[in-house]
Amino acid sequence: MSEHAIAAGSLPVAVRTPGKVIVFGEHGVVHGAPELLVAIDLHLQVGVASAPEFRLNRELASASTNPYLREALERFWPGRPPVAITTSSRIPRAAGLGSSAAFVASLGAAFGSASGGVARDTLAQSSFEVERGAQGVGSPGDTSSVVAGGCIALNSPVGTLLWEVASDDASWTVRRLVDPGWVWVVAYSGIPRSTATAVQQVGRRLAEPDGPDLLQRFRHIATAGIGAMVAEDRAEVGRRMVENQQLLVDVGVSHPRLEALLTAVAPVAVGAKLTGAGCGGSIVVLPQAGREGEAVRRLARAGAVAFAVRPTLHGCDVVGSA
Numbered sequence: 001m002s003e004h005a006i007a008a009g010s011l012p013v014a015v016r017t018p019g020k021v022i023v024f025g026e027h028g029v030v031h032g033a034p035e036l037l038v039a040i041d042l043h044l045q046v047g048v049a050s051a052p053e054f055r056l057n058r059e060l061a062s063a064s065t066n067p068y069l070r071e072a073l074e075r076f077w078p079g080r081p082p083v084a085i086t087t088s089s090r091i092p093r094a095a096g097l098g099s100s101a102a103f104v105a106s107l108g109a110a111f112g113s114a115s116g117g118v119a120r121d122t123l124a125q126s127s128f129e130v131e132r133g134a135q136g137v138g139s140p141g142d143t144s145s146v147v148a149g150g151c152i153a154l155n156s157p158v159g160t161l162l163w164e165v166a167s168d169d170a171s172w173t174v175r176r177l178v179d180p181g182w183v184w185v186v187a188y189s190g191i192p193r194s195t196a197t198a199v200q201q202v203g204r205r206l207a208e209p210d211g212p213d214l215l216q217r218f219r220h221i222a223t224a225g226i227g228a229m230v231a232e233d234r235a236e237v238g239r240r241m242v243e244n245q246q247l248l249v250d251v252g253v254s255h256p257r258l259e260a261l262l263t264a265v266a267p268v269a270v271g272a273k274l275t276g277a278g279c280g281g282s283i284v285v286l287p288q289a290g291r292e293g294e295a296v297r298r299l300a301r302a303g304a305v306a307f308a309v310r311p312t313l314h315g316c317d318v319v320g321s322a
């Protein structure tokens with residue numbers, strides 16, 4: 001487990017951060033419902049070194065249109081000397097697998113280390129603020145997942161309390177669950193999506209007269225799903241994933257390509273659903289035991305970029321010099 005703080009160090013520094021999948025509760029979590037996330041072994045690595053001017057992967061930072069970079073520099077490194085930031089990543093971008101959360105948390109860990117070290121609860125809060133500043137909307141699920149590693153639940157009474165993350169008008173508890181160690185399959189549809197647009201769309205849907213009923217379904221499914229995960233009941237986790245997918249269809253964030261991928265993998269899946277904001281992006285599959293390879297092949301044949309992924313217990317951490 002990685003509840004230890006990010007240790008003090010000096011530039012150059014390299015940080016490695018996992019991606020994540022949301023097994024239950026995306027969108028509902030923005031409105032206070034529970035969510036379950038697993039950090040996965042697709043990683044992003046960020047190097048930060050002193051330099052004559054601010055750069056991201058050789059591009060001048062002042063010319064960058066990357067809002068996460070701008071927010072992160074303002075928050076984590078205000079008025080400090082220029083640095084060159086380099087990234088390498090196995091997490092597909094804008095795919096719902098945590099690449100922006102991993103980028104932000106990596107920068108927070110790198111600058112935090114170079115500023116005397118940083119506690120993980122502080123890093124979870126500040127990474128959330130940076131991501132929300134860049135996106136304008138959202139919950140702390142993604143950033144807490146990649147900072148904590150392992151399996152975490154938001155807004156659930158189950159598990160061991162790690163920290164609480166707050167915005168101006170809401171707060172979320174973050175708890176650690178024992179991860180059952182299952183292999184998951186993720187598949188990127190190739191359709192990039194905007195988290196902000198999807199979150200706003202669901203916000204409008206939940207403001208309609210049946211919104212409270214929909215939010216109650218988000219709460220119910222995520223609560224039952226978290227219970228099934230803790231009980232290591234694969235069949236029930238799978239059933240709840242399918243139920244969660246129907247709810248995401250009902251609030252309008254599925255996509256024909258995601259539906260096609262879900263159909264392609266169904267014969268070898270215990271359960272499957274979209275993961276992340278939807279409207280494109282990725283699906284997550286709990287494959288039948290021993291049929292992970294077949295699930296990957298079916299999804300690849302259906303046109304997706306598919307991976308078998310394992311949970312990683314380690315959140316973001318300094319791994320050496322840049």
Ligand code: MEV
Pocket residue numbers: 022025026027028029030096137138139140141142195199275276277
């Ligand atoms: C995005 O990965 C998950 C959403 O619930 C947004 C958020 O929680 O910030 C759609």
